Amino acid sequence: MRILGYRLPMPAALLLWGALWEIAGRLELVPILPPLSDVLIAMGQLVHTGQFWAGARTTLASFATGMGLAIAIGIPLGMLMGRIAMADRLLGMWVNLFASAPLTALVPVLMILFGLGSTTVVVTVTLFAVWIIALDTAAGMKHVNPSLLEMVRSFGASRWVIYGRILPLAALPEILAGIRLGLIRGVKGVVIGQLLVSIVGFGELFELYSRNFLMPEFWALTLFIFAFALVASEAIGWIEHRIEAYASSRS
Amino acid sequence: MTQRLARPPRLTLAATTDAPNIVEVRRISKSYGNQIEALRDVSLAFPRGRLTTLLGPSGCGKTTLLKIIAGLIPADAGDVYVNGRVVTGPGPERAFVFQDFALLPWANVLRNVAFGLELRGMAKDEREALAAKYIRDVGLAGFEKRYPHELSGGMKQRVGLARALAVNADVILMDEPFSAVDEQTRRKFQEDLLQLLAVERKTVIFVTHSIEEAAYLSDQIVLLTRRPGTVAKVLEPRIDRSHGPEAVRRDPAYLDAVEEIWAMLKQYLA
Ligand SMILES: Nc1ncnc2c1ncn2[C@@H]1O[C@H](COP(=O)(O)OP(=O)(O)OP(=O)(O)O)[C@@H](O)[C@H]1O
Ligand SMILES: [Mg+2]
Numbered sequence: 001m002r003i004l005g006y007r008l009p010m011p012a013a014l015l016l017w018g019a020l021w022e023i024a025g026r027l028e029l030v031p032i033l034p035p036l037s038d039v040l041i042a043m044g045q046l047v048h049t050g051q052f053w054a055g056a057r058t059t060l061a062s063f064a065t066g067m068g069l070a071i072a073i074g075i076p077l078g079m080l081m082g083r084i085a086m087a088d089r090l091l092g093m094w095v096n097l098f099a100s101a102p103l104t105a106l107v108p109v110l111m112i113l114f115g116l117g118s119t120t121v122v123v124t125v126t127l128f129a130v131w132i133i134a135l136d137t138a139a140g141m142k143h144v145n146p147s148l149l150e151m152v153r154s155f156g157a158s159r160w161v162i163y164g165r166i167l168p169l170a171a172l173p174e175i176l177a178g179i180r181l182g183l184i185r186g187v188k189g190v191v192i193g194q195l196l197v198s199i200v201g202f203g204e205l206f207e208l209y210s211r212n213f214l215m216p217e218f219w220a221l222t223l224f225i226f227a228f229a230l231v232a233s234e235a236i237g238w239i240e241h242r243i244e245a246y247a248s249s250r251s
Numbered sequence: 252m253t254q255r256l257a258r259p260p261r262l263t264l265a266a267t268t269d270a271p272n273i274v275e276v277r278r279i280s281k282s283y284g285n286q287i288e289a290l291r292d293v294s295l296a297f298p299r300g301r302l303t304t305l306l307g308p309s310g311c312g313k314t315t316l317l318k319i320i321a322g323l324i325p326a327d328a329g330d331v332y333v334n335g336r337v338v339t340g341p342g343p344e345r346a347f348v349f350q351d352f353a354l355l356p357w358a359n360v361l362r363n364v365a366f367g368l369e370l371r372g373m374a375k376d377e378r379e380a381l382a383a384k385y386i387r388d389v390g391l392a393g394f395e396k397r398y399p400h401e402l403s404g405g406m407k408q409r410v411g412l413a414r415a416l417a418v419n420a421d422v423i424l425m426d427e428p429f430s431a432v433d434e435q436t437r438r439k440f441q442e443d444l445l446q447l448l449a450v451e452r453k454t455v456i457f458v459t460h461s462i463e464e465a466a467y468l469s470d471q472i473v474l475l476t477r478r479p480g481t482v483a484k485v486l487e488p489r490i491d492r493s494h495g496p497e498a499v500r501r502d503p504a505y506l507d508a509v510e511e512i513w514a515m516l517k518q519y520l521a
Contacts, residue, residue, distance in 0.1 A: 150323050151353035154341045155367040155418065169357050243357070 034215045042216035043223060051205065056224075058201035062118050063190045066125020070182055073126070074133030075175060079167060081134065082141020092138075099131035103189075107196050118200050121193035128189030129182035136178025140171025172243060180236040187229040272296040273454045274320060274422055279329035281315055289315045291479040293329070297422075297471075302448065302455040304465040306512060307475030307483075308519040313458045316480070317424050320456065321347050333422065343371070346415035348425040352407040354399040360386060361395040363410050367418035378417075385413040388447060405436035412444070416451060425457045429464070441468060442496050462516070466490075466508040467499060474512065477519050484515060 018036050025035030046052045080087040081095065107124055114120040144167060152166050168175065194203025202221060209218040274297035281290040289312040297303050305313045318324045320331050322340040331338040333345060346367065354363050361382055362369070368378035386395055389409040399407055408428055415423050429437045441464065448455060459465050465472050472486040488508035492499055499505055 145351070145353070147349050147351050147353045148355070150318075151347065151349055152370075154321055154323060154345075154347040155370050156341055156343060157370050161370065166355075169355075172357070 032215055032218075034219065038216040039219040039223065042220035046217065046220050046224070052221075055202045055205050058118065059190060059194065062121040062193070062201060063125055063186060066122040066189065067129055067183065067186050069122070069126040070129035070133055070186065071179060074130045074178065074182065075137050075168065077130070078134040078137025078139075078175075078178070079141055079163065082138035082171075083167070088138070095131050095134050095138075098127075099135055103127055104192050107193060110193075111197060116197050116199060120197055121190060121200060121203075124193030125186045125189040128192075129186035132185060133175070133178040133182040136174045136181070137171060140174025140178075141167065143174065144170040173240065176236055176240045176243070180233050180240065183232050183236060184229055187225065187232070191225060271298055273299040273334060274456065275332040276316070276320065277330050277332065279316065279319060279326045279331065281312070281319060281324075281326050288479040290319075290326075291481050293475075293480065293482055295473060295482060295485075297454060297456055299421075299454055300452050301470040302457060302468055303471040303473060304457045304459055304469040305473050305475060306459060306462070306465045306516070307480060308477045308516065309460070311475045311478050312480030313475060314426055316475075317347075317426050317456060317458055320422075321345055321424050323347075343418065344420050345422045345424060346418050346420035348408070348411045348415050348423060348428045350427045350430055352399070352404075352411045352431075354407055354410055356399050359396050359398050360391060360402070360410055363399070364413045364417055367414055371418070382413070382417055385417045386410075388416070389413045390443065403436075405432045405440060408432060408440070412447075416447070416453075420453075422454045422456065425455060427458050427460065430460065437464075438496075444468070445492065462509055462512045465512060466505050467496075469508075472508065472512065474515050486511060 021033070021036040024030070025033055025038065077091070077095070081091055082088070103124075106127065107120070110120045110123050110127070114123055148170060149162065149166070152162055157166065191202070194201045195206055197203055198207045202225070205221055206218065208214070209221065276293060276295040276297075279290055279293045280288075282288045293312075293316060305316060307313055315324070319326045320333075320338070322331075322338045322342060322345070333342065355366060358366070361379060364386055365373075365378040365382035368381060373381075383395060386392060389412050391406060391409050391413065394402070394406065399410070402410070408431070411428070429440055432440065445468065457465075457468060459468075466488060470487065472488065473482060474484040474486070475481065476483045486508060488504050490499055490502050490504045490508070
């Protein structure tokens, strides 16, 4: 970020935005925006409530299950698309469509199908995350060095070994990139799912806070979710970075 | 060597030691689609324990032939016999060395060299001990824990060679193994290869673009015509290798072979 020609380092930029938020809050410019300090205090109080941890547990459980499903479905789906031209022609169109469609519109349908509970939230997370994982995995399959596969075959590897071990490892950089993007979409999915279902996890809390106009608490919860999304995607980014050396030397 | 003696004798031993040709290619033809005819009616014999090079103009089907022998791609017509048995796919008596090395980028040198043994289900300790021996043999001792991206091209190809040797295949198929390696490394590599092969008693089928390399290494040189590849000529230079590499390059048989190959190949340059 640049201000008057000076480059601001990241922490300074954050401080500046924080200060702006604080001032805007103090001046009461927008009714839904309390001062940052109030939000921070609310965050501090929130972590001492059982309500928060119960919500966090439910939310995390839905998120983890949904992501697990998205990975378990997305990687094989992507491998199928990346390895078999026929599968790509049949499925590629739909996967691309879903990857860019506004899936939020489908959540009410999921609520009818799966009821007003955690199942709907889990399915929402999966629905949001799975397509990008499949697309990136498929892209990764197409990058696998053909002579690496010939080598593996020449030493007598079974299909099982090739599909179960060699291909996923050879495409790991793309698969991880897909998972990182899927993770961010999955966070969106868990929030939207819970908001719409509004009786489970953080959705219940959001509902409570906004109905009673508890804005500091509302923002506190939002910041927690942002922080979680950031940490989770950074963690995947860290793994990606660790395998960068081999990713760039593939050919 | 004790390793070698300790192994159980192969079942095929009695049936095949008297056959002079370990690999036979009979009337192989191969086309890609209906436009590109890569090989036409190629028949060849590869004597046991000898190094044969395949030489010919670019695109004449050398790699195709090597991969058919490896069982990696099927021929349209004809058969390949190894130890008297027809080839239907890759097999443990053949090992391939790739032009671009084809190492597992996520595995270190030790695991890469042991990979063929790992696929055969050999126990970890056993295969790593064997891999370590071959890593030493190809001159890479001390690099066991390095990853491919930390190695030079020449070192990567030594890993590829050690991997092929470790599975103890009778036939080693090499597709331009030194083409991605600089000239000095290449010469050193050629000498090391000859020394290793003298000890290991392998049959080698070697694809190259280099006339000098072919003449320097080979017991038998197969010259292929331009696409569709057919056998133009088979040379068997009788080069005395007992006096070291410098002597070989002055040997009249070596110089004659270079001359003859060149005379044959230059007609395709026009
Ligand atoms: N998978 C493929 N699909 C279509 N055509 C191919 C394929 N592989 C090889 N060819 C063609 O078949 C011919 C023989 O190829 P091949 O790779 O065997 O030649 P080569 O003698 O190894 O060539 P080079 O000396 O350049 O390595 C070439 O014209 C090549 O373009
Ligand atoms: Mg070739």
